[in-house]
Amino acid sequence: MKPHWLNIEYNLFKANLHLTYTPINDNLQDVMKEIQRTTYEHSIKAYSILENPYKNLDKKVYGMLYELEGETATHLQFYMTDSLQHMLSGVLYFYTTPRPDSLAPAVDYVKKDIIHLIDELDWQYN
Secondary structure: OOOEEEEEEEHHHOEEEEEEEEEOOOOHHHHHHHHHHHHHHHHHOEEEEEEEEEEEOOOOEEEEEEEEEEOOOEEEEEEEEOOOOEEEEEEEEEOOOOOHHHHHHHHHHHHHHHHHHHHHOOOOOO
16 A cells, blocks of 8 residues: 655745655565665765654554754654554655754744644554
């Protein structure tokens, strides 16, 4: 099954949070490796990539929030999974020249939204 996409536009910041939902079966490791690979491709421009692990045992939500520092095309990326059926990943893109100091307030604002989304994530099972 192919992934599903959704874009959340932050017009004020000239930014887009690109969300991808991928059904998981026996491909969890492959999907995670691809997300990690695309995140670390930015290490050419990033001087730091902070990994913030996430775990909510009650809701079965596990994942990682990446914070990329430097003149990168993206400053935040994440993935969340239940390790069985569901994977949600996201990438924040700005449609402007990546200047970390001037983008910092917008990145902080969207980061709060992403953390809220992750905290509220609750998988639906058939």
